[in-house]
Amino acid sequence: MxxxxxxxxxxxxxxxxxxxxxxxxxxxxxxxxxxxxxxxxxxxxxxxxxxxxxxxxxxxxxxxxAGLEISSDDKLDKYKPEWADENDVLQLDKFLETNGEMTFKGVELNKEQRERVTEVLTQVFWNELKKQRKSGKESK
Incomplete structure (x- = not known):
């Protein structure tokens, strides 16, 4: 209830x-x-x-x-670098959540399109985080 x-x-x-x-x-x-x-x-x-x-x-x-927990998305885990820690994963989740509503020219993307965009955003996130760490400019 x-x-x-x-x-x-x-x-x-x-x-x-x-x-x-x-x-x-x-x-x-x-x-x-x-x-x-x-x-x-x-x-x-x-x-x-x-x-x-x-x-x-x-x-x-x-x-x-609803009192349920979501397990980690296996598709996204395959892109997770070995050097990434729990905090990095939380940052990624927050990043993806802020980019949650996915539309193109006012039309909502279908499930397959959303998954592809999520994969691309995930790869961009890890690449940019790696660049920041190499340059010493990471902000947490």
Whole structure:
């Protein structure tokens, strides 16, 4: 029930009606109502991601609201340099989150396009951090 109440409060805080959020998240308004009123269990990760998108928050925030943790993204781990530490990974996560809404000419990118852009941004992040460290100009 706590998740439903938290979801309802967040929706209201964001200024959405139930129907508006359902439309933004591409889910059934009746399902959303049952979810908010504690008559549905915590949704599947895919539905949580839809809700996050509809509420314009990160999926990490939504998963945390639902009491779930996200495991590290294996696709991004393959780009992680050996010299990178936990703080570097947190900086990368923050960097990617600030570049979260991905559109081109007002059209939202599809999942495959977002993943590719995320891979490129990740590589750029590691390259720039490495340059900063070599030049001694890193700011933490």
């Amino acid at each position: 706590a998740f439903g109440n938290d979801l309802k409060n967040l929706r209201k805080e964001k200024g959405f009606t139930l129907r508006q959020l359902a439309m933004q998240a591409n889910i059934n308004p009746g399902y959303l109502s049952r979810l908010e009123n504690g008559k549905q269990n915590i949704p599947k990760p895919e539905t949580l991601e839809k809700l996050a998108k509809g509420l314009r928050i990160s999926k990490e925030e939504m998963f945390k609201l």
